[in-house]
Amino acid sequence: MSYSPLIDDLIDALRCLPGVGVKSAQRMTFQLLERNRPGAARLATALSKAAEHVGHCTSCRTLTENEQCFICADKRRDQQTICVVESPADVVAFEQSGDYKGLYFVLMGHLSPIDGIGPAEIGIDRLLQRSAELSISELILATNPTVEGEATAYYITEQMRSRGIAVSRIAHGVPLGGELEYVDSGTLAHALKGRRPID
Amino acid sequence: MSYSPLIDDLIDALRCLPGVGVKSAQRMTFQLLERNRPGAARLATALSKAAEHVGHCTSCRTLTENEQCFICADKRRDQQTICVVESPADVVAFEQSGDYKGLYFVLMGHLSPIDGIGPAEIGIDRLLQRSAELSISELILATNPTVEGEATAYYITEQMRSRGIAVSRIAHGVPLGGELEYVDSGTLAHALKGRRPID
Incomplete structure (x- = not known):
């Protein structure tokens, strides 16, 4: 220079x-x-x-300059459901879909032992504590469908099951508007395994 | 958002x-x-x-926070030659090649009547004035080999000729390390037209 x-x-x-x-x-x-x-x-x-x-929301860990983010602060949201995502951008994506009315929990990453990111770094303690506080009825896992995202989902499932909380995973399959011929084989296999009977 | x-x-x-x-x-x-x-x-x-x-060098118009840029301020540079380029990045490129010891003049753009950029906007007045001040022996045109760059070079050539200043244009041709088969036809035509006898 x-x-x-x-x-x-x-x-x-x-x-x-x-x-x-x-x-x-x-x-x-x-x-x-x-x-x-x-x-x-x-x-x-x-x-x-x-x-x-900007810091982290004390309830869901997303980035915000307030004590609580505007979703956690909104008491009209369904306080019985928590959707677990990896990043604040995922929250925005769900909000744009407009269908979800519950709360979120933002891991700000995923488990990755090789990078030194364990349960403490992604706030699992806080998630367990929050689930207990709200005595939630369902925890929805919406981590990314990557190796690390799946491992993180598996770990959280184990933790929740031992506490008797119902856990679900968002569906993976062929995206709407996608053409079958261009969908990768892993996704197709998932879509086939996750098929549902037509009423 | x-x-x-x-x-x-x-x-x-x-x-x-x-x-x-x-x-x-x-x-x-x-x-x-x-x-x-x-x-x-x-x-x-x-x-x-x-x-x-950051403002403009009062001598060559490049971006600098000083009154004069460090090249114009360096009295060991050849004060008889000015190389005209379109942007400060071009100056750095020439300096990195290490072969040029003269001064620069930075147009900060090129003639583009459709965008309202005429001779005044690219500082032609200042260039003429500076050439006269230093009574330079050669003006080297190193504007980009694009339509606008060529038009700008042509315009400056006309202005300088009428004042009796020698003007040259940098060579265009096959870049070093380039493979002929991947060089575009315009460049090849230029390289052929600009061929030089081998001593």
Whole structure:
């Protein structure tokens, strides 16, 4: 690098964003400085405010700047059901589908012993405690259908069963609008095994 | 969007970066808040400092926080030659090649009448003035080999010729290490037309 120090600093700092290498960081820097200084200033403010104030919801562990996220704080939600997801983005995806009225619990990751992520890191204690507090009737597991997601779901199932809480897993199969011919074989096998009789 | 306000703000602000859509902005936000808060704080500082202090070099128009960029300020550089490029990144590319010891002039764009970018916007006045001040012996045109870059080179050539300044254009042809079979036909035609006798 051999721009002036402030420009080098900015290029370097932009590289902490996932998926941004030197060339993209350079392009972003010039775009911001040449065409969008208000955008740069706004981004700087948003970053420092979020980094300073955003923490975790004390009930469901999702990211929020409040004590409780707006879903946990909403007493009209069904307090008897908890849906367990891996990330805040999954919560938004479910909310956009509009069909779920219960609460969530956000693991902020999945079990991954190789990276040192065990039950404590994904907040299993808090999940058990919360399930007991609310004396929930059902726990829905919506971790990702990956090896780690399945292992996490299995672990949580074991923990819940020993406490007599009903656990379910979201259905995996052919996505709506998907064409069978392009669906991978693992998904097809799942769809076949999970077939249901037509009434 | 339906995260908490500070998170929504950050996702929205990140979208001002070129090539960043909603999904990438979301991923960047979670990555920064979950794993790299120091990085987020550092980026915020770098952005606001750069947006506030970086301006243009009074001699060559490149981006710098100083009155003059370090190349224009370096009196050991050959003051008789100016290389005209479109962006600060081009200056860095030439400096990395290490072969050029003259000065630069950065247009910060190219002529593009359809976008309202005329000679005034790319600083042609300043270029003419600077050429006269230094009474340069050669002006090297290194605008991009695109339609707009060529038009800009042509325009500058006309302006310089009428003032009796020698103008040259960098060579276009097959890049080193390139395989002929994968080089586009326009470049090949250029390479053929620009062939030179071997001594």
